[in-house]
Structures are given as structure tokens and as C-alpha cells.
Amino acid sequence: MPGTMISILSPDGDLKSEADIPALRLDQQLHLYRLMCLNRRVDDQMIRLQRQGRLGFYVGSRGEEAAIIGSAFALERRDWVVPCYRELGAALVKGFPLIDLVCQFFGNSRDLTKGRQMPNHYASRDLRVTSISSPVGSQIPHAIGLALGARLAGRDDVALVYFGDGATSQGDFHVATNFAGVFKTPTILFCRNNQWAISVPVESQTASRNLAIKATAYGIEGVRVDGNDIFAVYHVTSKAVAKARRGEGPTLIEAVTYRRGGHSTSDDPNSYRDDAEVEPWVERDPILRFRLYLTRQGHWDDDKEQALEDEIRALIRSTLEEASRSGPPSLDTIFGDVYDEMPWHLREQMESVCMPEEFQTVEQGT
Ligand SMILES: Cc1ncc(C[n+]2csc(CCOP(=O)(O)OP(=O)(O)O)c2C)c(N)n1
Ligand SMILES: [Mg+2]
Numbered sequence: 001m002p003g004t005m006i007s008i009l010s011p012d013g014d015l016k017s018e019a020d021i022p023a024l025r026l027d028q029q030l031h032l033y034r035l036m037c038l039n040r041r042v043d044d045q046m047i048r049l050q051r052q053g054r055l056g057f058y059v060g061s062r063g064e065e066a067a068i069i070g071s072a073f074a075l076e077r078r079d080w081v082v083p084c085y086r087e088l089g090a091a092l093v094k095g096f097p098l099i100d101l102v103c104q105f106f107g108n109s110r111d112l113t114k115g116r117q118m119p120n121h122y123a124s125r126d127l128r129v130t131s132i133s134s135p136v137g138s139q140i141p142h143a144i145g146l147a148l149g150a151r152l153a154g155r156d157d158v159a160l161v162y163f164g165d166g167a168t169s170q171g172d173f174h175v176a177t178n179f180a181g182v183f184k185t186p187t188i189l190f191c192r193n194n195q196w197a198i199s200v201p202v203e204s205q206t207a208s209r210n211l212a213i214k215a216t217a218y219g220i221e222g223v224r225v226d227g228n229d230i231f232a233v234y235h236v237t238s239k240a241v242a243k244a245r246r247g248e249g250p251t252l253i254e255a256v257t258y259r260r261g262g263h264s265t266s267d268d269p270n271s272y273r274d275d276a277e278v279e280p281w282v283e284r285d286p287i288l289r290f291r292l293y294l295t296r297q298g299h300w301d302d303d304k305e306q307a308l309e310d311e312i313r314a315l316i317r318s319t320l321e322e323a324s325r326s327g328p329p330s331l332d333t334i335f336g337d338v339y340d341e342m343p344w345h346l347r348e349q350m351e352s353v354c355m356p357e358e359f360q361t362v363e364q365g366t
Contacts, residue, residue, distance in 0.1 A: 002212035002222035005256060008231040011284050013292025022235040026299060032073060032230060033294060034308060036065040036287045039089040041312045042098070043261075045320075046105060050265040055105055057119045061086045063228070063260035066286030067192050069093055070233030071160065071255070074241050080128045080150075080159040082143035085120060086192065087162050094127045098319045108326040114337075115329040128157075136197075137163055137170030140189065144176045147185040147244070158186040158244040160237070166197025168211050177252065181218040184249035188240045189215075191252065192227065194259035199272040215252035227255030228286040258284075330354075 010016055024032070043060035050058045061068060064086065072081060072090035081090050091101060100112055104122040107115035113123060113131070123131035130146070133139035143161030150157045167173055168191060180187050191211050195202050208214060215222025221243075225236045233255055240251035258281040262269050294300035335342065335350040342350070 002215060002224055002254075003210055005224050005226055006232050006236055007226035007229045008235060009229045009289055009293055011289055013289055013294075013296050015293070022231055022238065024231070024234065028073075029294065030299070032069055032234075033287075033290055033300075034312075035069050035089060035092050036230070036290065037308060038098075038312050038315075039065045039069065039092060040287060041316060042088060042101075045316050047261075047265060055119055057265055058105070059085045059120050059264045060261045061088060063281055063285065064192055064194055064257045065089050066230040066290070067227035067233055067255035067257045068162070070230040071162075071188075071190050071237040071253070074234055074237035075158070075160055078128070078155075078157040079241070080130065080143065080146050080157060082130045082139050082146065082159055082161040083132050084139060084162045084164060084167070084192075085132045085134055086164070090162065091122060091124075091127075091129055094124075094129050096122065096124055096127055096129060098315065099322055100124070102319050102323040103326060106323055106326075107329070108323065109329045110323070110326045111329065114333045137167035137172035139163065140167070140172050140176040141179070143189075144180045144185050144187055147180075147187040147250075148183060151186060151247075156186075156245050158188065158241055160188040160190055160241070162190050162192060164197060165191065165193040165195065165202045165205055165211060166200060167191070168214060169205055177215070177218045177220065177250075180250040181220045184247065186244035186247070187250040188237060188244060189250060189252040190237070191254045192257060193254050194257050196259050196263070196269075196273070198263045198267060199269075201273075210254060212252060212254035220250050220252060222252045222254070224254045224256065227257030228284050228289060230286060230290050257286075
């Protein structure tokens with residue numbers, strides 16, 4: 001039933017039902033915990049750098065780490081992540097090296113996207129993480145197309161697309177979900193319902209009882225899950241992935257969570273929401289909940305937490321040092337990757353800006 005919220009871990013880190021615990025080995029659980037902590041510390045550091053004027057822009061995901069990391073972990077390497085812009089954690093799960101992400105944030109010469117994108121708009125062809133698509137909801141049809149393409153090519157990879165509660169009001173969501181239902185594309189439509197679309201609360205976004213129920217209209221399965229419960233998120237997403245891979249069609253997952261920070265570094269939520277609203281969500285923190293669980297099970301303690309904090313701090317510091325050794329992309333990168341054969345007028349411009357005068361072949365005045 002799309003209205004029933006699935007949860008496995010209670011806020012104090014207790015299992016609601018032993019039977020429900022997904023088959024995650026201890027090393028996998030500890031890996032997930034580390035990634036959630038890394039995600040948060042990278043967010044904190046990048047927001048600080050933006051405030052210092054060293055980074056143009058950043059989008060954090062404080063409070064949404066379980067929804068993002070738990071879902072991405074349900075994928076295989078060959079599967080596609082089609083992100084919105086708040087899924088650093090999914091990139092980390094996919095194995096995106098932190099140095100590549102940070103070089104993209106700085107838009108330097110090591111940036112895989114050659115400094116052509118806004119900060120926070122990373123992509124990796126090798127890892128099957130598609131380019132972040134800022135126009136709200138536009139990535140949803142892309143994911144449906146990727147999934148259909150995979151099936152037509154005889155492959156069994158699936159595509160998981162992330163989007164927010166606000167995106168469910170966009171035409172692209174409805175067009176894509178309808179298409180996915182009709183053609184049973186191997187897609188997981190993962191909606192992070194973080195309660196806000198910049199300054200618009202979800203209650204003003206839709207008259208629907210919830211977001212998962214929107215699946216019913218398109219004849220696909222809708223699932224509502226506690227987005228701050230890493231086990232529940234992993235559990236429902238794994239089921240949706242397996243179903244998609246069997247050729248039984250898409251699932252819409254609504255992960256109920258909360259955007260604890262600003263929309264981005266360009267936003268100040270104090271101007272439209274009360275701190276009192278945020279407080280209960282601090283208590284439901286997904287990282288704290290997982291830590292309490294691991295501690296109760298005897299797998300975690302303060303020494304391990306400290307060691308992890310130290311490891312992450314050192315990793316972020318060394319990554320920033322390494323990234324700052326690269327300068328801006330070279331000027332000729334502006335001209336590449338568009339034409340197979342570059343038109344003469346662009347070649348002329350490229351030569352005039354990139355080559356020392358003695359090597360320029362262009363005759364002036366022609
Ligand atoms: C088509 C379009 N309209 C408006 C915007 C400006 N905008 C950027 S993010 C955003 C809110 C999206 O909210 P939601 O889908 O809930 O995702 P969240 O940011 O909460 O993760 C808006 C309105 C945009 N980028 N694209
Ligand atoms: Mg939102």
C-alpha cells in the first residue's frame with residue numbers, strides 16, 4: 001500500500017523486527033556508515049569553503065544521507081545513477097573518487113567535465129553516473145530512456161533516478177512515469193521527499209495524501225519508506241531493483257526525510273521556516289540512528305568513531321591539497337568536444353587565443 005511507511009530501525013537504533021533486517025554483511029554495514037559520515041563531512045567542508053569565497057556554489061544533503069546512500073547501495077556496478085543535484089552520497093557509493101568530485105567543484109584542469117559545469121554538477125561515464133540535471137525533473141525522462149535503451153540492447157542494467165518532492169509537480173515527472181508504466185522500463189523512480197522545494201513546503205506542493213500514491217495513477221508500484229532508516233531504504237530499493245531487472249517494471253519510492261540545511265549555499269532557510277520545525281529531525285538523524293544500532297550490536301564505540309573522524313578529516317585535507325595543486329583548465333578545452341571537424345572560424349579563434357603568435361597559421365585580414 002503506497003500509504004504505509006516501511007521502517008526497520010527505530011530512532012533509538014533498535015530493530016523493529018529482526019526478521020526484516022536486510023542481508024547486509026557487517027563489513028557492508030560499516031562501509032555504509034563510513035560513507036554517510038564522509039558525505040556529511042564533505043558537505044560541511046564544502047559549505048565552509050563556499051562561505052570563504054573559495055567555491056562558487058554547493059548543494060548539501062544533511063539529514064538525507066540514509067535515503068541517498070542506502071538506495072544507491074542496492075545497485076550493481078553496471079546500473080545507472082541519474083542524479084538530481086543532492087546525491088553526493090550516491091556518487092561515493094558508485095566509487096567516484098573524492099579527488100575527482102572536488103576537482104569538479106573547483107572546475108580545475110583535473111575536472112572530468114573540464115570546468116564547463118556549475119560546481120556540484122559532476123558526472124562519470126565510466127561509473128555510469130549521468131550529468132546532474134539542474135532543471136527540476138528533467139532527469140526523469142533521461143533515466144526512463146536509459147533504462148529502455150538498456151533493455152532494447154539486451155542488457156539487464158537498471159536506472160535509478162533521484163528527484164525531490166518538488167519535482168513531482170513537474171510535467172516531466174508525469175510524462176516519464178506514464179511512459180515507464182506503459183513500457184515497463186527497468187527504472188527505479190526515487191523521490192527524496194525532504195519536505196521542501198526551496199521555500200515551498202510539500203503541503204503546498206500537492207493535494208495528494210502522499211507522493212508514493214501518485215504511482216497508482218500510472219499503474220506502477222508505489223512504496224513509502226522512512227528515508228532516515230538506512231536498512232529500510234536499502235531493503236525497499238533492493239526489491240525494486242530486483243523487480244526491474246526481472247523485467248517486471250518500475251517502482252516509485254517515496255523516501256520520507258528532511259532537508260536540514262539550506263536548499264543550497266545560495267539560500268537562507270531562516271527567512272521562510274522556523275527552527276522549531278527542524279529540531280525533531282535532528283533527533284531522527286540518520287547517521288546517529290545507524291550509529292546507535294551498530295553500538296547496540298557491539299560493533300561500534302567511541303574509539304572507533306574517533307578513528308573514523310580522524311581518517312575522514314585527513315582524507316578531506318589531503319584531497320583539498322591535491323586539488324589545489326591543479327590550475328584552471330587550459331584555454332583550448334573551450335573549443336573541444338563539439339565538432340568532429342572544427343569550423344574554420346572557431347579554429348581561427350582557438351589559434352588566436354591558444355597559440356603563440358609565431359605558430360599561428362591564420363592569415364590576418366582574410
Ligand atoms: C524547471 C525549473 N524550475 C525551477 C528551478 C529552480 N529550482 C531549483 S531547485 C528547486 C526546488 C526543487 O525541490 P525538490 O524537487 O523538492 O528537490 P530538493 O531541492 O528539495 O532536493 C527549484 C524550484 C529549476 N532549477 N528548474
Ligand atoms: Mg524537496
